[in-house]
Amino acid sequence: MKVLVVNNMAPFVWGGAEELAMHLQSNLIISGHQAEILRIPFQWEPSRRIPSQMLMVRALEVANVDHVIALKFPAYLLRHPRKTLWLLHQYRQAYDLFDAGQTNLPTGSAGHELQSVIRHGDLQAFSESAKIYTNSEVTRKRLRKYNGFDSEVLLPPVNDPQLFPGGIAGDYIFAGGRVNGLKRQYLLLEALALADQRVRLLIAGPPDSPEDALRLQELVERLDLVDRVKLDLRFLPRAVYASYLNQCAAVAYLPYDEDSLGYVAMEAATAAKALITTADSGGILGLVKHQETGWVAQVNPEDLAMAMNAVYTCSEQTSCYGQSARILWESMNINWPETINSLLQ
Amino acid sequence: MKIALCSSYVPFIKGGARNIVEWLELMLQEQGHHVERIYLPQVDTPDLLFQQMFALRWIDLSMADRIICFRPQAHLIPHSHKILWFIHHIRSFYDLWHTPYRGFQDDYKISGFRDALHHVDDVGLREAKSIFTNSRVVAERLKTYNRIESEVLYPPILHPERFHSAGFNDEIVCICRLEHHKRQHLLIEALRSTKTPVNLSLFGVSSSSEYLHSLVDLISELGLASRVRLDNQWISEEEKVSRLSSCLAAAYLPVNEDSYGYPCLEASHSAKPILTTTDSGGVLELVDDGVNGYVVEPTPLALADAMDRLYLDRARTVAMGTQASEKISAMRISWPHVMQRLLQ
Numbered sequence A: 001m002k003v004l005v006v007n008n009m010a011p012f013v014w015g016g017a018e019e020l021a022m023h024l025q026s027n028l029i030i031s032g033h034q035a036e037i038l039r040i041p042f043q044w045e046p047s048r049r050i051p052s053q054m055l056m057v058r059a060l061e062v063a064n065v066d067h068v069i070a071l072k073f074p075a076y077l078l079r080h081p082r083k084t085l086w087l088l089h090q091y092r093q094a095y096d097l098f099d100a101g102q103t104n105l106p107t108g109s110a111g112h113e114l115q116s117v118i119r120h121g122d123l124q125a126f127s128e129s130a131k132i133y134t135n136s137e138v139t140r141k142r143l144r145k146y147n148g149f150d151s152e153v154l155l156p157p158v159n160d161p162q163l164f165p166g167g168i169a170g171d172y173i174f175a176g177g178r179v180n181g182l183k184r185q186y187l188l189l190e191a192l193a194l195a196d197q198r199v200r201l202l203i204a205g206p207p208d209s210p211e212d213a214l215r216l217q218e219l220v221e222r223l224d225l226v227d228r229v230k231l232d233l234r235f236l237p238r239a240v241y242a243s244y245l246n247q248c249a250a251v252a253y254l255p256y257d258e259d260s261l262g263y264v265a266m267e268a269a270t271a272a273k274a275l276i277t278t279a280d281s282g283g284i285l286g287l288v289k290h291q292e293t294g295w296v297a298q299v300n301p302e303d304l305a306m307a308m309n310a311v312y313t314c315s316e317q318t319s320c321y322g323q324s325a326r327i328l329w330e331s332m333n334i335n336w337p338e339t340i341n342s343l344l345q
Numbered sequence B: 001m002k003i004a005l006c007s008s009y010v011p012f013i014k015g016g017a018r019n020i021v022e023w024l025e026l027m028l029q030e031q032g033h034h035v036e037r038i039y040l041p042q043v044d045t046p047d048l049l050f051q052q053m054f055a056l057r058w059i060d061l062s063m064a065d066r067i068i069c070f071r072p073q074a075h076l077i078p079h080s081h082k083i084l085w086f087i088h089h090i091r092s093f094y095d096l097w098h099t100p101y102r103g104f105q106d107d108y109k110i111s112g113f114r115d116a117l118h119h120v121d122d123v124g125l126r127e128a129k130s131i132f133t134n135s136r137v138v139a140e141r142l143k144t145y146n147r148i149e150s151e152v153l154y155p156p157i158l159h160p161e162r163f164h165s166a167g168f169n170d171e172i173v174c175i176c177r178l179e180h181h182k183r184q185h186l187l188i189e190a191l192r193s194t195k196t197p198v199n200l201s202l203f204g205v206s207s208s209s210e211y212l213h214s215l216v217d218l219i220s221e222l223g224l225a226s227r228v229r230l231d232n233q234w235i236s237e238e239e240k241v242s243r244l245s246s247c248l249a250a251a252y253l254p255v256n257e258d259s260y261g262y263p264c265l266e267a268s269h270s271a272k273p274i275l276t277t278t279d280s281g282g283v284l285e286l287v288d289d290g291v292n293g294y295v296v297e298p299t300p301l302a303l304a305d306a307m308d309r310l311y312l313d314r315a316r317t318v319a320m321g322t323q324a325s326e327k328i329s330a331m332r333i334s335w336p337h338v339m340q341r342l343l344q
Helices: A016-030 A047-059 A108-128 A137-147 A185-194 A210-222 A238-246 A263-270 A301-313 A315-331 A336-343 B016-030 B046-057 B108-126 B136-146 B184-192 B209-221 B237-246 B262-269 B300-312 B314-330 B335-342
Strands: A002-009 A034-041 A067-072 A083-089 A131-134 A172-176 A200-204 A229-232 A250-252 A275-278 A294-297 B002-009 B034-041 B066-069 B082-086 B130-133 B171-175 B199-203 B228-231 B249-251 B274-277 B293-296
Touching (some): A016 A034, A016 A083, A016 A336, A034 B034, A047 B046, A083 A137, A108 A137, A131 A137, A172 A185, A172 A238, A185 A200, A185 A210, A185 A301, A200 A238, A210 A229, A263 A275, A294 A301, A301 A315, B002 B016, B046 B108, B108 B136, B130 B335, B171 B237, B171 B262, B184 B300, B199 B237, B237 B262, B262 B274, B262 B314, B274 B300, B293 B300, B300 B314
Parallel strands (some): A002 A034, A002 A067, A083 A131, A172 A200, A200 A229, B002 B034, B002 B066, B082 B130, B199 B228, B249 B274, B274 B293
């Protein structure tokens, strides 16, 4: 079958969704299909241009394709008689982030109009899809709550599980993934200042902006943490990322209300590493069970510092949590062949 | 520099229009540029054309330092620093309008579409900072139909240094799709009239089994099985390099093609002369008769005569091969030149 994977493109920015689309493509090919990725440029700033970009997607004509798998707004507006959504997220700034006051849509009636345009477009896209999968329970509930559509959760597999066999626990807690305000690496630094002297932290990943990097660097200086923190702020080669993870004592990942299990958490569980997260981290809580697979801390430096200390207090227990994380992850049976079967149903 | 390469495409159809984009992408990345490739689907049905052109106008690539546009209608994408490497028009509405290839009625509606399309193209093309084309033929069309000047920038092949000469055997090779308009049948027919024991090897895949079968039948009908090798597959790049390095000459005789065709470049980089015909279009921008190959009438007898000359006059064959390689430099078909022009 000729399968077109349809995704957005924020030009010159590469992230988790791009990786997912790429691995979906290669695994479709492994399953004996022809597969290509269509990446449609989308800029959400300025927000007044969102409607024309929705129209842009709607106006495109696709021929010579048997099945479309669409991942994101507005790419999923593409017209095709056999379209399956694997929804990573809606345009959240017109939904939950709008309600939370964290939106780029203007205030007042202009903002409400834009919101309504986006919601109507979504309604149409969801109605015409043969089947809707969501990438997490959070996304499923959000779709149900805001758009009234039922969907089935299809968690994305780890792209390259063979890279994460785990290894002997080192002396540091590893915080990987993108660096920005919503991922709250700064909170880990504030916690570290309150934690035992033996606690070490490695923060590694690409900062969204130079300011995100600067903020962490300044905090390390100000809190006098230079000897206990390593910052490796860049897009890491996959092998470097894997070795940081395989050799750590535990993994800390505390995004604000994440939609999905999160690759960082799934990869940590694959490598049998215990996890530290926070009570408001959303999908991550699917893998972090307090004092079973890791620690769920309250969102404050004091509570986080206690979790960090616990990693070092009893290393057998930490290793045990890591093993439980791996068992929990494997019990979810999330792999590519099953995923592709579902998507092409 | 942040560079967006923009082109239209039909999903799952591969070909030269993708090569020019994807090879340039690799070369720019090697130079340390940050490149994003943007392929947007396009269906050339007249009734759907204009809505798709609107879509192109709504694309926001302002974060790129410059964009380079290839296959139509990508040249309509707005950008303050737009460069075109224009490879063809939507030809049904241009040079194919007065031919059977147009494919639709010349009625009031369609001719209205045509006029509107010409107008849109006139404007979109003029937004560009510079316009390059892939051949003189396409440059001429831009001048004729849109009254716009352009510079010919010949597309090189990827890693041309792979190709080399390792001597001359008795075999003329033809490595391209097996299609009626590429005229492999003419080469087979010619072989019947040769006076020398020159051989022929045809490599490529066919989109229709009909043409493939007709070639197989022709070979057996003419009793040429011992002198013609027909291999219905894409040979590996390594085998291609090796075949060309040892062959006597390369044949490429498409019917009136826009550009010289990558097979001619591969032969030239292998220092092998090219056998082509007077009606092969863009190929004649590259091949001069008696200099870097033979350009003959598209008849079996004329081709047979040229094949014999290639076989018998080895000194000249070798000299023409050397000339073929030099012609590439003279026409400045190289990635350094391409990048210097596109990034000036």
